[in-house]
Amino acid sequence: MPAVRPTPFDLVFGDLAPERFPAIQTELEAAGADPRDRDGFLMARAVIQLVRDLLPGEGTGEEIGQLTAFLHHAYLFWLAGTPSLEVSSAELPALLRHPPVDADATPPPEFYAAFPEHRIWVSAIPGAPPEPLDGCFLGREADGALSVLAALGIRPDRPGLSVAEVRGPREAAGARADGTPFFAPAFAGAAAAGLASVTDGSELLELGWRAWLHAAQHSRD
Numbered sequence: 267m268p269a270v271r272p273t274p275f276d277l278v279f280g281d282l283a284p285e286r287f288p289a290i291q292t293e294l295e296a297a298g299a300d301p302r303d304r305d306g307f308l309m310a311r312a313v314i315q316l317v318r319d320l321l322p323g324e325g326t327g328e329e330i331g332q333l334t335a336f337l338h339h340a341y342l343f344w345l346a347g348t349p350s351l352e353v354s355s356a357e358l359p360a361l362l363r364h365p366p367v368d369a370d371a372t373p374p375p376e377f378y379a380a381f382p383e384h385r386i387w388v389s390a391i392p393g394a395p396p397e398p399l400d401g402c403f404l405g406r407e408a409d410g411a412l413s414v415l416a417a418l419g420i421r422p423d424r425p426g427l428s429v430a431e432v433r434g435p436r437e438a439a440g441a442r443a444d445g446t447p448f449f450a451p452a453f454a455g456a457a458a459a460g461l462a463s464v465t466d467g468s469e470l471l472e473l474g475w476r477a478w479l480h481a482a483q484h485s486r487d
Contacts, residue, residue: 273350273378274400274417274427279340286316287344301345302375302407304338313337335431339403339415342376349377351481358382362449362462365440365472366479373484376405379477386449386473387456388418388464390430396453396463397428404478411435414474416464432467436475439468448472 275283289312291301299306307313321333343349351373353361358381380401387396397419405413411434418428441447442465452463464470 271352271380273348273380274336274420275340275343275348275378275403277420278336278427279344282316283340283344286312287341290316290341291345301342302405304334307338307341308334332429335415336429339376339405339413342405343378343403346374346376349374350380351377351477351484352380353382353477353480355382355385357480358385358462361476361480365476366483368479368482372406373404373478373481376403377481378403379474379481381477385460386462386464387453388416388430388470389452389466390416390418390428399464400427402474402477404474404481406478407433412471412474412478414471416470416474430467430470432471432474434471437468437472440472442466442469 272280279287290307290310293310293312294301294307297306297310299310301307308317317330317334317337320337321329378401381399383400384398386399388399389396400417400420402417403413403415407413413433414431416430418430420427442450446452448469449462449464451457451461452465456463464473
């Protein structure tokens with residue numbers, strides 16, 4: 267898959283992964299564990315220690331949940347060989363307007379889909395301002411569902427980022443509850459600036475599926 271700008275994996279785990287992820291892999295393989303099983307993944311001693319090192323002290327439930335979700339996707343991304351795909355500015359409008367058709371080819375089991383910077387804004391927390399979407403870690407589950415971890419709010423003056431995770435099968439819906447189409451601008455000034463919006467989990471899941479199908483088409487090509 268084509269290379270992209272530095273991913274959230276590079277920013278957060280670029281130095282840690284070579285040092286810490288091989289021990290996680292060894293432990294999971296010795297236990298015969300499926301690396302996609304998050305409960306089993308989080309029981310590994312090497313993972314528990316890494317979580318403690320990354321979040322010292324008393325982290326909140328939300329902080330721990332975001333960290334463990336990001337860590338799990340980052341590990342699977344590393345295990346797959348860190349494949350990434352960039353959705354270009356020219357490709358984005360069609361991707362948002364029209365769902366890609368199914369493709370015979372299959373993308374890697376976990377990959378990162380990067381979107382044009384500051385073009386899609388996600389309302390991940392009710393009542394909080396939307397944050398710009400950098401991209402999504404995407405992985406297919408054994409039951410056919412798609413796991414989507416969105417990386418939000420990356421900027422030079424911020425040491426971290428926000429993440430939002432959804433999981434599920436492809437659904438037929440393409441509009442919000444109020445009847446507006448998915449990805450339509452949803453805050454003041456967004457339409458004039460040519461920005462797209464993601465307002466809830468079902469919309470984020472649909473975006474993930476479109477990116478997955480887009481990657482499948484690139485894999486076929």
